[in-house]
Amino acid sequence: MSPGLEYLSLLGSNAFADLLDQMPHRVLKLDRRRILREPGSPPDEVILAKAGILSMFQAHGSGRQTVALRYAGEAILPGSDSARYGVQAIVPSEVILAEAGAFCQLVDGSSEMRRLLIRQMQRNEAICYEWLVNCGRRDATARVAHFLCETAFRLGGGTKARMLNRFTQQQMGEITGQTSVNVNRVLAELERQNLITRKGREIEFRDWSELCRIASFRPDYLRA
């Protein structure tokens, strides 16, 4: 978790630990790319990301759109809608599963949990809006740059000098609404412009503020 954002995480919360004590739950380890929930299956469970990164996606024809990511400490709540979306691990992950009904009842009893969850929901909403602006208004370069900034920010918190990028170009395309081929060309172009350099999956930011500028990235929406 990023420094300063811990208060958003369910993992550090005593209230949440108590909650788990009070209800049956199971912990699952997921391989990279392992699908946890197929699109269309009933959302009768809460999913808490204990470690790793999860993606929520919707299949569409041959392609896919990723609608949200969940990092460690974040939950996928059993909204009646979430059934429409599949859940898949981006990297090897660990999740906690609990029955939805019991979870909701218990949460309703704890004002601390409620506050925490509402915070998360509002932040997720803000991220979703930002992604919508990304896909709707920005060109391919800005979209990829924005994804890089956001990811670096969520992973790295303080330091934006470098990051280990855990996403394939295919997945970046699914997030930013384009093809993997184009993501590749954009990354190459960003490197040619000396905004980033790449060694394997490691990305070094050579000019963070310029990258933010072309991405029109302002991180306030991530602070919750």
Next chain:
Amino acid sequence: MSPGLEYLSLLGSNAFADLLDQMPHRVLKLDRRRILREPGSPPDEVILAKAGILSMFQAHGSGRQTVALRYAGEAILPGSDSARYGVQAIVPSEVILAEAGAFCQLVDGSSEMRRLLIRQMQRNEAICYEWLVNCGRRDATARVAHFLCETAFRLGGGTKARMLNRFTQQQMGEITGQTSVNVNRVLAELERQNLITRKGREIEFRDWSELCRIASFRPDYLRA
């Protein structure tokens, strides 16, 4: 409000009426296209749409992206992020404004209000995800068709024979992530294919199920 969706509206709620009694608030009438909140202003108020349609948008360069709509009975909550978005009336509207802090405190005391608001938040999240799939994966025709289906559904509820479209082509472009010129061409093409007919702002659906098919519209996400 659509038949069967009343339970989602704050307007029909006794709890909400009581809430308003307990706190200072003011009611405002808005002309069509009137901007209620500029992007960037502090979100220290709750906004409840009493009548009409509000849009939440983000300016981006010369254009704009609409990230969400609020119909009568729906609220714009004072999430710390919402400052990033402007709020504008699509049609002549009426809103209730209340101070954020007091509102939150009072809501926290009523489990009925909490349930209602969480429902709304989840539904808004589902809609946002759907819009993301729209902008990220579907082509221009499907995007416009999807917008028409969604709007007809939210306005009309039961009957999908016709609807009065209150949006300009410019606004439809801002919602579906394209230019007004292209929205125009798509509408003309939908009409040519005899899926819809237009007289002024009235749209008649000639083949609702086919329209839903090309839009890949399934309304479950709107039921909350």
Next chain:
DNA sequence: CGGTTGTTTGAACTGATTCAATCTGTGTGG
């Protein structure tokens, strides 16, 4: 009537997709 807002149309252009081939890195079994 003139002014304003919104719609329609055409022509040129371009950013991104598609398709297909090639290349690279990594892990596996012999």
Next chain:
DNA sequence: CCACACAGATTGAATCAGTTCAAACAACCG
């Protein structure tokens, strides 16, 4: 250690969906 398989990255060429710019048209309103 090499050979092979596989996932992912890279590149090129052709194509196309959607944008841009500009002009004309229609509807509405004071």
